Amino acid sequence: MAQPETAPPRPAPEPVTAPATPAPGVRIDGLTVVYKTPAGELPAVRDISLTLEPGTITGIVGESGSGKSTLALSLLNAVQPPGRISAGSVEIDGLGDVVGLAGERLRKARGAHIGYVFQAAQNSLNPLKTVGKQLLDLGRSHGVDDLRGLVREAKLLLGRMGLDGARVLDSHQHELSGGMRQRVGIMLALVLNAHLVVLDEPTTALDMITQANILKIVREVHAERGLTTLVITHDIGVVAEVADRLAVMYGGRLVEQGPTREVLRAPRHPYTRGLIQAIPRLVGDIDEARALPGRPPTLATVPKQGCVFRERCALRMDICETDDPAALADGPRIVACHAVGVKERA
Amino acid sequence: MSATIIPETSGGISTASAMRRNFWRGVWRVMRRKPSRLAGAVILAGFVFMAVFGPMFYPDNLPGDANAITRPPSWEHWFGTDPQGRDVLALVITGSRYVLLSAAVTALITVVFGTGLGLFSGFKRGRWDTVLMRVTDMKLTIPGLPLLLVLATVWKFGNPLQMGLVLGLLGWGGVARAVRAQTLSLRERGFIEAARGLGLSTGHIIGKELLPSMAPYIAMNMLIAVTGAVYAQVGLFFLGVLPYESNNWGVMLNLAVFQAGAMITPYAIGYLLAPLLAILLLTLGIVLVVDAMDEIFNPRLREE
């Protein structure tokens, strides 16, 4: 039933137009997102500060329930009720504070300024319409006058990713495989020339080969078009392969940030250490891989005071019960842990 | 995104009884939130009570007051009297026994047949499944009422047991479908294989694993079938194709409309309205209970 996938992605042609808008930088400051529950408003994301430098690929790693998807949605001010952004700001170059945007301005920003790519597993397309028709809907929604040009650009993008553009545009969602749908999602995020792209779990539910392909495409497209990219994932492998900078989330907080290679080589936060420890190596004793004891917290079980990670932490101290560790910077690396703070300079 | 609250489980205590307790607590919560649901259960209980004990309060042949034929509602006769001077309320109460007895028989047959065939179909699949599904489909296409009418020419199934039987045989389709769907879905999710892998016998699998999880769907579909059956039996008597049997509400409706001219004159209003209200209340009760069950067992609805 699926259309056969074509050969691996063709090499990039010369870019049709040099990127008109330079890649935007993003500054998230003190962002808090709460969800309304029968037990009151509980935070899914608490006091997160993160900077995405223009032109970089940042990867956010976290287990399910860590709040990473909520964080991603916040960049588009699209947190769904019963959630809402209760504090903080998300400043994007060229848009200002997204949290303050609403109505038509917000709608236009989405898609034209920021592109969002859904998980492959999600059905992010209208099952009743062809991809091409939805592309036209997209164009009309954003006041694109030259719809034919839009279609041409879409075909180019799809071709760039190794798909038969014309055929895909004529297809319905159910006629496309998971990998194809993911590429269509990437195309739709880029076709309006957005320069900030957010990818939520771009490789989940895809087979390994397709995963590798998609990541390659992400890297290449990022470079060609001069984007600022944010990749959300639970898979450290993905981040390792694609991101310049890595941020680790746990229980709604950012526990560690830094250049990817450095963080992976020498993780400082106990959680990051545990995550990396849990990955079995290709060589060596498989028993060396040790999973983190315990389970990640949910919205209801996140502790309101003190360090969110303390229940599973080997370096637990008394102060961890009462005080939320502050995020301390050490050059490009930022860690929020009492134990680390004690060891390194404050 | 909705908030999912995972209950704190203190490991060690018997999870089965804890789950059951949580379940009933959940039921109570649902009932409390929308009191109308509780009303449904109360109504049904009321009808059952009325059907079982009501007729005991009246003599077998209700006395007719020749001085008070076809009277509209009054203090003495809350719903008036019929053309023979009998109290309408009494007629409704004595008639309820037939209606509910036959409904009970229908319910029984629907459940037995429906569950049996549904399970068989879901388990065996293949040819038998297709055959069964075709048969159920066919049954659904043939409009029930006309079929019953035609059937009534060869067999006067007036007795409540016969009536229940006929309606049950016509109505098991819904339950069979639901049971089959559930069986297939559980099969798909590997439940059956897992149980077999543990070496459990088919009987055990059906009795202990499948049936309990299907019970609510069986119950709901059965109740829906019962509403249809009540509607059908009263309707058949109303149309006058079956010889009169006790004071079934349908008989009352028939007499009210075609003999007392209740739709034309206002005198016999009580006579017409009483059985109508009875039917309404009964179906209302069932609908409310089904709604409540739906909300209890369909977690997606409950999150709202």
Add this chain to the structure above:
Amino acid sequence: MTVIARRLAGHLARGLVMILVVATISFFIVNNIPGDPMAARYEKLIEGGMSPEAAAQAVKVLYGFQPTGTLWQQYTDYMGGLLHLDLGVSVSRPGTPVLDVLGEAAKWTVLPVLVGTLLSFLVGVMLGVFAAIKRKSKLGDALAISGSLLHGIPQYVLAMLLVVIFATLIPILPADGPVDILFEPGFNAGYIGSLVEHAVLPVVTYALSAYGGWVLAMKSSVVTVLGDDFILAAELRGMKRSIVFRYIARNAILPLFTILALSLGLLLGGAVFIEKIFNYPGLGLMLINGVNDRDYALMSGAFLLITSAVIVANIVADLFYSTIDPRVRSGEEAA
């Protein structure tokens, strides 16, 4: 196109099988009526002086098969007659072929049912959308409950209540037949006006009894679609509100078309009650009269026609659905 043709063929085949089954049931029932009216008539004709062959022929004309002969012979006779669209002759209207009687009656059933279904669909769907969007408010809740309640009320109860209220207590609408006999049939205002006036209550009954189902179904469908990923995706891509709304509406209404056939079938089956109460000479009333007057040719003919109408409705609805849902369309192709 061939995909649709194949589907059509499949449906037609199944439909024909159904009609065969129904005709067979009908045959067996007529054949087994206690008192064996056919044999009785046969005897009577012979007493009256007819020859056995002529008498047998006469009975055959009436009922479609001879009172003598093997079961198989009778069956084939009957089926043969059906193929020639010969449904026998009515005894209650002596000399009139059943087909003619039913042909006259058909419009009184089909038209009110169609109009009623359409009305209930349109209103029900619109209110269903409303109920879904406002489902947290009291209004939305009330709508859903009203739909639920109406859905549960049996048709004849509804009909009788409407008659009592609008024809007896507050006599503003008539409930006694399709038209006032004082008017000359034809395209004149008086006749048409009376037709419409008399049709109000029956059509409203059909509409009200089906409306609840549509409200509930549409509400549930809209709620489901609202929770679908692609709606969020459309919003995150900055689609215009009107486009998103259209996405929701079309996707939500689609599954409802599968119920359309069911709804039509139910209404056609329930026509029996409505027509009896309102004295509408439609197929349902013919069926009842056939039973009560012991006019068995009429009875089985009406039964057959009603069932055929349901089958046709099912086929049409199913075909319609497969043309508008692309998933169903290409599912056949690729498989």
